[in-house]
Amino acid sequence: MRLKGDDDGTVVLANGLSVKASDDEVKLDEGDIQEAESSLREGLSLNYEEARALLGRLEYQRGNVEAALRVFDGIDLQAAIQRLQPALSEKPSSKRNRSRTESLHSVSQHAASLVLEAIYLKSMSLLKLGKAAEAAQECKSVLDAVEKMFQHGIPGMMVDAKLQETVSKAVELLPELCKQAGHNQEALSCYRRALLSHWNLDDECCVRIQKKFVVLLLYGGVEATPPSLAAQTDGAYVPKNNLEEAILLLMMLLKKWWLGKTRWDPSVMEHFTFALSLAGQTSVLARQFEEILPGMYPRCDRWFSLALCYHAEGQNEAALNLLRKFLNKNECPNDLPAILFAAKICSEDSLLASEGVEYAQRAIANAHGVNKHLRAVGLRYLGLCLGKLGKIAFSDQERSCCQVEALKALDEAIAQEGQNSDLLFDLSFEYAVQYNSNAALRFAKEFIDATGGSISKGWILLALVLSAQRRYLEAEVVIDAAIEQTAKWEQGPLLRIKAKLKAAQSLPMEAVEAYRLLLALVQAQRKSFGFLRSTSDRINEFEVWQGLANLYSSLSHWRDVEICLEKAKMLKPFSAATFHVQGSKHEAHGETLEASASYFNALSLDLSHVHCKVSLASLLWKRGSKALPVARTFLTDALKVEPTNRMAWYYLGMVHRDERRLLEAADCYQAAAMLEESDPVESYSSISS
Amino acid sequence: MSNDDSSSTTISSFPPSNPTTTQQRQCSQYDSVLQSLTQILGSPLPDSITLSDNPPFSLLHNHHITTQITNLLLSPSSGAGDDSLCRWLYDTFQSTCPDLQLLVLYFLPTLAGLYLSRSISRQPLAGFEAVLLALYAHETTSRGNQPLTFTLPNLTYPSIYHESKSPVKNRPTEDPEVVVFSQALEPHGTVRSTKRARIVGVALELYFSKIALMPLSSKLEFCRFCIAWSGFKEKDIEKEEEEKEEMGRRVPLPWELLQPILRILGHCLMGGGEHERWKEMKVMANDAVNCIYERALHDMNPQAILASRSLLSLGKMEDEIVWETSSCLPTSTTTSYNETVAQVQDVEKNQPVNQD
Secondary structure, eight states: OEEEEETTEEEEEETTEEEEHHHHHHHHHTTOHHHHHHHHHHHHTOOHHHHHHHHHHHHHHTTOHHHHHHHHHTOOHHHHHHHHHHHHHOOOOOTTTHHHHHHHHHHHHHHHHHHHHHHHHHHHHHHHTTOHHHHHHHHHHHHHHHHHHOTTOOOTTTSOHHHHHHHHHHHHHHHHHHHHTTOHHHHHHHHHHHHHSOOOOOHHHHHHHHHHHHHHHHHSOOOOOOOOGGGOOTTOBOOOSHHHHHHHHHHHHHHHHHTTOSOOOHHHHHHHHHHHHHTTOHHHHHHHHHHSOTTSSOHHHHHHHHHHHHHHTTOHHHHHHHHHHHTSTTSOTTOHHHHHHHHHHHHTOGGGHHHHHHHHHHHHHHOOGGGGGGHHHHHHHHHHHHHHHHHTOSSHHHHHHHHHHHHHHHHHHHHHOTTOHHHHHHHHHHHHHTTOHHHHHHHHHHHHHHTTTOOHHHHHHHHHHHHHTTOHHHHHHHHHHHHHTSOGGGOHHHHHHHHHHHHHTTOHHHHHHHHHHHHHHHHHHHHHOOTTSOSTTOOOHHHHHHHHHHHHHHTTOHHHHHHHHHHHHHHOSOOHHHHHHHHHHHHHTTOHHHHHHHHHHHHHHOTTOHHHHHHHHHHHHHHOGGGHHHHHHHHHHHHHHOTTOHHHHHHHHHHHHHTTOHHHHHHHHHHHHHOOOOOOSSOGGGOOO | OOSOGGGGGTGGGOOOSSTTGGGGGGOTTHHHHHHHHHHHHTSOOOHHHHTSSSHHHHHHTOHHHHHHHHHHHHSTTTTSTTOHHHHHHHHHHHTOOHHHHHHHHHTHHHHHHHHHHHHTTTOOOHHHHHHHHHHHHHHHHHHTTOOEEEEOOOTTSOBTTBOOSSOGGGSOOSOOOEEEEEOOOOOOSSOOGGGHHHHHHHHHHHHHHTGGGSOHHHHHHHHHHHHHHHTOOOHHHHHHHHHHOOOOOOOOOOHHHHHHHHHHHHHHHHSOOSOHHHHHHHHHHHHHHHHHHHHHHHHTOHHHHHHHHHHHHHHHHHHHOSOTTTTTSOHHHHHHHHHHHHHHHHHHTTSOOTTO
């Protein structure tokens, strides 16, 4: 049935018959529904429901929602369904009867579509009057009726287009009505019903429903109960919660898009990005971004998103390569977030630091206008990159220049963004590695205050700086305070530093006790850490054995050293620290050759291992005059890395003395004697950020 | 034809607009809860609450009283161990009656917002901490030492929504990937400073699980505090608000806090309808997401940038598409529907409705 707009009035067409509607409209205007209805029934040989349906639609289309509702109210859907049902569920019995049955079908379907559309329009009218809950009831009855009529699903080819249209509209409308009525839980099951039953929906309609379902799942705040058992087909995957269901649907939508089956909608990728980054699944997200074919997605956006994903996964090299592409002068050379990320990645690796300096400077130059606030971020990474650069500088001058500039940049950053506590940490750290421990101390304290002591790397930095000032007791107080503020599982790094502090104070028994606690924690963790527990709190067992070996070696308990080294080697066969302790053991036993072999092995693993250099130099010095120049080289090397190493100054003094440079020797002894600071009990770089 | 049996009963079982009337008799604690609240507020509660079938529900939707309580929370001396309001919130939550617990959660944005901001200045906050620990303990018990996980869908397996093209025997045999969404909870008797973010974060996860029942005013308050936490509120607003009331400050935002924050903001931005008040909320949520995005840029936190940036562009798209579903809802209905809703609201203004 359809309405035809003619110049002289609307013509109602139904079941192949037509009636001019203007007469009926006059009657409707007079408010005489009954009369209009009977004239329609006579003119078109319609039954009572069909006539009402027609009239109602007329009213609806003229915008008389309330009047339409009055007309629709009179329709007894159940009765209409009863009449339609047998005709529709009947199957064509034989070829001979086919044409007759088909025409019967089409007549019944016309009638059905008329009545169902009426109920659908009734639902729409209710919605317009703000009665969403009632509208949902009506809309649902349309679907229930369709289910009764087609018990085996809607057959693809046999259905009247008009009927299909009504069904599709109703399927799509129902969950929206439930949402309007504030019944989100019902809306969820209506979406499922729409997607799981056989409504013969077209692709676009299905995609629309899936997208709206995803939005409700992700943002509705209502946890859906898993789909009922009846919906589960054999062996098929059934999502167990909102997130699973949403991600599954989004993956399907993305796949449809890649296969060219649906129009691109950027919101799908955004929902997907939101869901997966919230779940911490940036690697899966990266995989999806990788799968996008060229030309389907803006490539710069794709590169940047991919870089963020890789960076979140710790794959900095891949991330940086993408950012380099992105920042190419032919792409988006001035995109501030990308420049900043490139600078950040470079600041974590001294070999990339000089590239990082360039990025940071570019960021500072580009931070104006609305982005002015990002200048502080640029300055921060400039400072961090320069600090890293200073570490690998060839000359003293170059190093001190980098260090001064690094502090300047960080100071400027903090002047701009004083409330950013991370900057306090960075400044403290930079001062600490530059052996300005008083300034480091001040900023470390400020950092702890600014974060309310909630970040444990602040406590650790403070304790290490105190230990560098040989204020071991105070450092211990800090560590104890930190332990009190930390849950058992996360106390590992704190206990390790505590043990080293005890050892530094020559309190071996207490140090051993601290290590014992650590090992107990390792045991407990091994038992309870399933794959579901985070591994970030896991204690590095190797470090525990290595620390114990160092401790026993300083006490010359060589048997215990042996045991600890064995344990350590099982966990990490090649480590400079292990070889160093082994060398000390050989040395103590008078096995000079073996000792130097161990030290050389250690140095081949870690060229900057200061303790090895000093030990090796001392061995060479003991050998006599021929080896003295080599010993001196090792010692000056060691002092370059660690200017506060007392033993290095002492042996350098001895070498100078033996080489008859008494003035230099005296200077070195003085340096060794006057050094107030030492290195921290553990390298600053061990602080994980 | 439907495979989903449950759906056929759904509409007929729509809950009544006041869903909890039947539970009223089960919750005998109402009287004592209301009585102690009267003492704290220093003035009797209106009849609309005391004589209501469901007092917690009426209280939750009584803007006047909730504002009064919020203002008490905002007073500079609140949150100490002897704070009677914190005691009330604690006791009310411990009642284990869902309606009363929802009432306590209403105030979580204010409480958590103040707590995180003030914990930096080392004020005595045992009162706030007691309430937060009660929420945390509730979650710890209900999760039973298990992390929140989900299985990563894999399109090579058939699912209820799609068929897999690969034949059954060629299907990959690897185990499905299980993802931890929120780590298992250890019980905590006190708030250790390094666990502060986690405890507040878990309380926010609990808040999110009830967010559909939460009046908008509570969510608006949450957005306000997000802006304060980010440290990116506009300078002039800052001045105004300093005069008016304490509205929080920049705090460390580790992922354990950001994750629930972004989920809640996602709901505030995308979970609403066409309701007028939702629009106000959307504007506010958009501001909050923007601030979190700026903060994530300063912290250079890739995950937070990805999530907040997506929310921002989704918010923008939402503005552009009014009703993409024009095929199912004629465009002409949108205006008249809104008008009707507005009229209906005028009439129903004084009655408690589901969405504030």
